[in-house]
Amino acid sequence: MIEIHFARPDLANKIADELTGASLLSDARNGLFLAQARRTGKSWFLQKDLTPALEAKGWIVLYVDFWKDVTRDPAKLITDVVETAFEQHLGFVTRAAKRMGIAKIGVPGTASIDLAPSLDFDALTLADALNELHKRSGKKIALLIDEAQHALTSDAGEAAMIALKSARDQMNAAGNEPTLLLVMSGSHQDKLMRLTNSPAAPFWGSRVELLERLGTRYVDWCIERLQNEFSALKTLNREKLYRAFDEFGNRPQFFLNAIKDAIRELGANAGEADWTERVSDRVLAIAARQKQTDRDAFAATYLQLDPLEQAVLWRLLDRGAQFKPYDAQAMTFYKANIGKSTTAATVQRKLEALREKNPPLLWKSQRAEYSPYDQSLQNWYNFEVNAGRWPPRPHDQEKG
Numbered sequence: 001m002i003e004i005h006f007a008r009p010d011l012a013n014k015i016a017d018e019l020t021g022a023s024l025l026s027d028a029r030n031g032l033f034l035a036q037a038r039r040t041g042k043s044w045f046l047q048k049d050l051t052p053a054l055e056a057k058g059w060i061v062l063y064v065d066f067w068k069d070v071t072r073d074p075a076k077l078i079t080d081v082v083e084t085a086f087e088q089h090l091g092f093v094t095r096a097a098k099r100m101g102i103a104k105i106g107v108p109g110t111a112s113i114d115l116a117p118s119l120d121f122d123a124l125t126l127a128d129a130l131n132e133l134h135k136r137s138g139k140k141i142a143l144l145i146d147e148a149q150h151a152l153t154s155d156a157g158e159a160a161m162i163a164l165k166s167a168r169d170q171m172n173a174a175g176n177e178p179t180l181l182l183v184m185s186g187s188h189q190d191k192l193m194r195l196t197n198s199p200a201a202p203f204w205g206s207r208v209e210l211l212e213r214l215g216t217r218y219v220d221w222c223i224e225r226l227q228n229e230f231s232a233l234k235t236l237n238r239e240k241l242y243r244a245f246d247e248f249g250n251r252p253q254f255f256l257n258a259i260k261d262a263i264r265e266l267g268a269n270a271g272e273a274d275w276t277e278r279v280s281d282r283v284l285a286i287a288a289r290q291k292q293t294d295r296d297a298f299a300a301t302y303l304q305l306d307p308l309e310q311a312v313l314w315r316l317l318d319r320g321a322q323f324k325p326y327d328a329q330a331m332t333f334y335k336a337n338i339g340k341s342t343t344a345a346t347v348q349r350k351l352e353a354l355r356e357k358n359p360p361l362l363w364k365s366q367r368a369e370y371s372p373y374d375q376s377l378q379n380w381y382n383f384e385v386n387a388g389r390w391p392p393r394p395h396d397q398e399k400g
């Protein structure tokens with residue numbers, strides 16, 4: 001069977017060492033925040049690389065995806081995996097016990113708890129549940145939360161994050177070594193930063209880092225596999241494929257699909273002397289075309305907005321985390337763009353309208369902080385500004 005996972009044990013071990021190590025300069029024990037663009041392998045890394053690396057150090061690893069069910073309270077999603085861990089690691093009969101109607105037992109802090117054969121997860125706080133798991137298993141716990149920024153869009157999510165912060169502080173204050181590690185990841189650096197960047201944020205003081213991208217080593221790994229699988233692909237042009245993978249934003253699926261398409265399109269000429277070179281060129285061309293199509297799509301979306309919506313979105317893209325939708329400078333900016341004064345109430349309606357587009361263009365946290373919904377919108381804006389092409393004009397569109 002062909003292995004489809006490109007493993008990154010070095011990176012995983014490095015992060016695991018930082019998390020568990022005692023270096024004065026490592027802040028990882030306060031929580032590690034990892035951001036990277038959509039479809040670049042964050043979830044796979046957490047589950048297939050970091051999980052085994054931490055397990056090898058003897059930690060119990062719990063993985064929660066906050067996007068799995070956005071209608072559920074994030075705290076409940078966490079207690080669910082904690083509960084499953086009790087079953088897996090301690091042979092606890094939890095859900096089953098409840099189903100069979102076994103009586104509820106005491107709450108933490110009471111003497112009965114250590115003797116109790118079962119725990120009532122509905123009565124436990126998040127911190128207690130994590131602490132019980134640690135005490136009873138004698139193992140340290142790493143909690144990996146995927147799409148963590150999602151917690152910021154509801155009161156329940158905010159509360160879950162504050163509960164986690166308090167669990168971390170309680171469990172890590174006791175001894176020299178931390179007993180609860182938190183790793184949070186998300187596809188949006190800006191949104192993830194909202195968990196860390198103000199005194200009101202639950203993890204104030206921590207920093208968001210970028211997860212290392214798959215990069216050229218992943219491309220080398222693909223080339224080796226392709227060459228073993230298809231002898232006609234013996235001499236793929238490495239440099240061109242590196243460039244193509246980069247153009248695809250380090251997204252494996254797009255890259256592999258392009259290779260598949262190139263082979264199919266050029267299949268009839270397989271075997272000709274320069275065939276693999278032409279396949280490499282075609283992959284690169286597909287990448288460039290894809291990038292242009294994406295830019296055109298963003299421009300078309302932007303041009304469909306009404307003038308004030310455009311101005312509000314522009315202001316957000318320009319100001320980033322400093323965006324204040326209603327301050328005097330913002331109002332002046334809108335006026336300069338639409339040619340007349342507007343009111344805060346109108347701007348607020350536009351912000352809502354931008355959130356309700358399909359797909360949404362704007363994201364709003366529970367604390368009324370705004371971000372572009374998708375990081376790639378910001379990347380597109382930065383690219384166009386750097387290329388001296390901002391704002392987009394209708395005729396740029398038609399040419400494409």
Ligand SMILES: Nc1ncnc2c1ncn2[C@@H]1O[C@H](COP(=O)(O)OP(=O)(O)OP(=O)(O)O)[C@@H](O)[C@H]1O
Nearest residue numbers: 004005006037038039040041042043044187252253
């Ligand atoms: N290490 C890897 N080796 C091989 N393929 C990978 C690897 N990482 C990711 N992929 C491929 O890329 C796809 C996307 O990966 P993953 O779901 O981990 O990305 P993500 O960054 O979590 O995406 P999203 O932002 O949508 O959550 C996977 O389904 C897989 O096909």
Ligand SMILES: [Mg+2]
Nearest residue numbers: 042043044146
């Ligand atoms: Mg993911």
